[in-house]
Amino acid sequence: MKNHYELTETAFETQFKNCELDPSIFSHEAHLRLAWIHITKYGVKQAEENIHNQLLTYVKSLGAEGKYNKTLTIAATKAVYHFIQKSTTTTFEAFVNEFPRLKLNFKELMQHHYGFDIFNSEEAKKEFFEPDLLPFN
DSSP states (O other): OOOGGGSOHHHHHHHHHTTOSOGGGOOHHHHHHHHHHHHHHHOHHHHHHHHHHHHHHHHHHTTOGGGOOHHHHHHHHHHHHHHHTTOOOSSHHHHHHHOTHHHHSHHHHHHTTOSSOTTTOHHHHHSOOOOSSSOOO
16 A cells, blocks of 8 residues: 655645645545644644645545545644644654654544534534634644
8 A cells, every 4th residue: 555655745745735645645644744744844824724725625626525624624733733842853754653642642632622523513624613622832
């Protein structure tokens, strides 16, 4: 099976932006990698905007608009940024190994910030909701 790690950061970012990325390799970990790339290259605020716009375009190109979740997209970017600030690594692979919770317990991590189910909320899919339990910082 092809893996997103087979692509350089530049190729991964470019293929995603141009809606050319094979959807079979766009896993949860690949979402995290995209956030990491954008945050480290453009800063967190620009990364939030880039990822929101590009992910919405990407899912539309696949005819999967119903899968897009704005709150989840921005919250994930904020969570990645939170851990980047604590990280001592310089590569995504080392980063995700340093903070495996992002990959392995992401849903639980989000439940510390949100008192409602952002994964299945129709409202959260359409607009960004700030955390109601624990802010990202």
